[in-house]
Amino acid sequence: MFKRKAMTAGLFAFSLCSFTLGCLASSSVQAAEKPASLPIGITTFMSGPASVFGMPAREAAQIYLDELNAGGGIDGVQVAPIYIDEGVGGDRLLSEYRRVVQEQGAQIMLASISSGNCNTLAPVAEDLKVVNILWDCGTEKAIEGHQYQYIVRSQANAVTEMVASVLYLLKMKPDFKTIAVVNQDYAWGRDSWDIFQTTLKALKPDVQVVAELFPKFGASDFSAEVSRLQVLRPDVVLSTSWGGDLDTFVRQASQRGLLKNSQFFLALGESSLERLGNSLPDGVLIGARGDHYFLEPRYINDPKHKAFVDKYRAKTGVYPIYSVYHMVQALDAMTAAYKKAIVANNGQWPDEEQLARAFRGLEFRGLTAPVTIRPEDGQGLEDQLFGMTTSSPDYRFKVLKNIMIVPAALVTTPAGESTPAWLKTLTPALLDKVSLLDKQP
Secondary structure (H helix, E strand, C coil), X not given: CHHHHHHHHHHHHHHHHCCXXXXXXXCCCCCCCCCCEEEEEEEECCCCCCHHHHHHHHHHHHHHHHHHHHCCCECCEEEEEEEEEHHHCHXXXXXXXXXXXXXXXXXXXXXXXXXXXXXXXXXXXXXXXXXXXXXXXXXXXXXXXXXXXXXXXXXXXXXXXXXXXXXXXXXXXXXXXXXXEECCCCXXXXXXXXXXXXXXXXXXXXXXXXXXXXXXXXXXXXXXHHXXXXXXXXXXXXXXXXXHHHHHHHHHHHHCCHHHHCEEEECCHHHHHHHHHHHCCCCCEEECXXXXXXXXXXXXXXXXXXXXXXXXXXXXXXXXXXXXXXXHHHHHHHHHHHHHHHHHCCCCCCCHHHHHHHHCCXXXXXXXXXXXECCCCCCEECCEEEEEEEXXXXXXXXXXXXXXEECHHHCCCCCCCCHHHHHCCCCXXXXXXXXXXXXXX
């Protein structure tokens, strides 16, 4: 609807220009029609085991947008979110996505959490010519190797996260000899492990992989995996699983003492800290998918960060997790891009192409460190935080010590290069470029 109105306005202006000399002096910048409201589509898991991760993000979006609209919206335009449940399955999600864009007039989409869904929806968004922010999914394949105009990512990808994970593991446990992986059996679980083990072999080639276990997404029983690991007793057990799957696996492994026998590394574990409570012992290595942690040492007292954490906890009763941070980050990117596009368009409302261009090279800040979206490919550059669980008298769940933050530029495939080829160029010298923070919470 928005594009049809803009086109009609353009044709009308052209017809007037055909009969007036005044058009010769007019600006070449064309203004799209400013909407009465700005509908945006947001996909997140609102049902199923992944909803423990998706619903906090939905709450964050509503808190953010309520505050944005109370302050006047974007250039006076109120933002109207349309939420889509990723838990309904791929086919229905695709149908809902198209409906929200084509029938409800969404002018920008935030999709998705699932890497599989991002791979599916990115080419659809490009075909529909609607800007799509990959707001949480990790797969680098959603962007790498494509020449998309309308697809951008407001956070890091799996390469950044997994290369940084290997660096932290080698800093904290440099002498381990064996490793096993327990990952969800879908795009993220498989791809993240491929990147992790390729990086690990480049930096520590003598490590032996003793088990690669891929239970189905949404599994509720991990007894077979736990039994296998109890027999193998690997030095390190890695899992890049998330949401309810990770919670269930850790609880069942903890009940059988597995976490005492091996060094566990939960590369996405920050989102489960509060939910797992005392099921998680001290000494587990944790990743945060970005520098997203409510006790992030550099931003713990930052006014913007602290105000949102307090507001979120007052509304939900819990602390924000990294899906919350990713949602706010995507919405901050959206807001910043609209403002940039409006300025570039001489104060006029931008069309989809102008908005898409505004994301390229965009520098913005969510709740923690600033993020840059690369102009070449639309990939976000986001620093990565890791820590080790420890008990605290101030919280009923584990918090993090031995924190390390890895700069994004150090661990992200350069624009235009192939990830498999770039990973082969990594050497152990990379470890000398990272270290634990001097100041810890």
